[in-house]
Amino acid sequence: MPEKAPVCSGLVERIGIEGSFIKHTVYRNGEKFSIEESGFIANHGEALRQVLALLTAGDYAVIASPDDIAAVGHRVVHGGEHFSGPTIITEDVKHQIKKLFSLAPLHNPVNYKCIEVAEQTFVNAKQIAVFDTAFHQTIPEKAYRYAIPESYYKENGIRVYGFHGTSHKYVSEQAVNWLKQKDSKIISIHLGNGCSITAIKNGQSIDTSMGFGPLSGLMMGTRSGDIDPSVIFHLMEHSGYTLAQLSTLVNKASGLLGVGGSSDMRDIRKMINEGNAAATLAIQLYAYRIKKFIGAYAAVLNGIDAIIFTAGVGENDSNMRAAVCSELEYLGIELDPTLNTAYKGELKEINTAAAKVKILVIPTNEEYEIAHQCYGLIG
Incomplete structure (x- = not known):
């Protein structure tokens, strides 16, 4: 740096x-x-x-040797309302990260473990946390509050926090530079093992699909995404499920894995080519959820200048991009099939020349964004 x-x-x-x-x-x-x-x-x-x-x-x-490193940047998924920017890790910060384990059970424990390993290895370096929730601190109250009594927000912190903020921040800034316009309405679609979609107006997050924890919204590798809470109550009451079993079900045994048989999109594509009907259904569910959110966020933004595909699936799966963009002409979203299939690894437009909405594929670079924020903090 x-x-x-x-x-x-x-x-x-x-x-x-x-x-x-x-x-x-x-x-x-x-x-x-x-x-x-x-x-x-x-x-x-x-x-x-x-x-x-x-x-x-x-x-x-x-x-x-490890002493050559001045700072180690850590992606930490959940920062609650405590952290709105990069933060030097102290024992108190680690305590706050640990308190949020239950809200990000697939991530915060892993983030914490990697911090401990890095502390033991890079003894003289500053350890810095960059929180996925930070970018979404601009979401207005009407979007981050749930329709439950206010006491649950004030006393328990129950609200929408949003995730993948480091990625959404990076790619949306790249898109704004590409569009060359000060005012912008962008929908950023991060598709990896975890998936989220964010409405970004003039560079600020105003709504996002993940909520209190990184489970809601889009269908993911092992996570269910949105599910009617009545399903949870039903399984507890009529099938004797424990809370631990339900957490495992919706966090680790659902999504692409639960419907299609694998959490890896590459495996799913292989199974589809072999005629696997469950894998085909998994892809249809996955794309359908994304399209629903595009429609919702078009309404929230009152228009769209660009949509962004990013992360492992968003950048590498042209078939998924085509499935998501199909039958969205009424929104001005028109995919160019040739540009889509020819895409290779750098910021590109894949929309038709006449399309009103830019369709951008932007490789995310969370590592750079984390390093950039860490350097800014200690520089």
């Missing part, structure tokens, strides 16, 4: 499921050198330990 070009980059995929692997790329003198290591990686703590080994040892090392 402050240069945007990375010294190295990497990714750990399929943590906790078959086919785990690590990609590690180093950039030197205008060239890049990559390795890939496979082997089962049980959890995020083990993943981070293997990443740290790659950073410090062998031909692809980029630091001599």
Whole structure:
């Protein structure tokens, strides 16, 4: 920092499921050198330990020792109302993150574990939390409050918080620069293992699909998205489900996995090609939910200048982009099939020339956004 070009980059995929692997790329003198290591990686703590080994040892090392690092930025999913920007991690901050475990059960415990591993490894570095909820602090009260008695908000903090804020912030800023207009109405669609959609007006989040926790809204890899609460009551009353069983059901056993048989979109596509009807239904449900939210947010924004597809599925699955954009001509959304299928990895328009709404594919860069915010905090 402050240069945007990375010294190295990497990714750990399929943590906790078959086919785990690590990609590690180093950039030197205008060239890049990559390795890939496979082997089962049980959890995020083990993943981070293997990443740290790659950073410090062998031909692809980029630091001599952990002391070369001044700051470590951590994506933390849930910050509640406590945090609206990047924050140096203290024992009190860790306590607040821990208090929110129940609101982000798939993420905050993992984030906390990685903070502890990083503290033990980069002893002299500042540990900084960048919260996914921070970008959504601009959502107005009429959008973040639930229609339950006010005491539950004041005493228990029950409200919409929103997530994927780091990603939505980054791609929406890229879109504003692309559009070259001060006033903008943008719908940002983040599709990965977790999925969310955000209405962004003049650079500020005004509504988003995830709510109190990162479970509501769109269908996801293992999460159900929106579900009638009556289903939960019914299963408790008539089938004897415990709260723990219900949490596992909607957080870890639903979504693409529950309907189609896998949480990975690539596996789902393979099963569709093999004639699997359940996988086909999973894709239809997934796209349908997104279209419903586009319509709702078009109303909230009173128009759309652009929609953004980003994250693993949004950037890489042209069939999903086509399914989402189909039959939305009345909103001015018209996809160019050739541009859509030809898309490769950089900010591009994939709409027709005559379309009133820009359809943008923008690779998210949460790592850069986190680093940028950390550098701004300590710089």
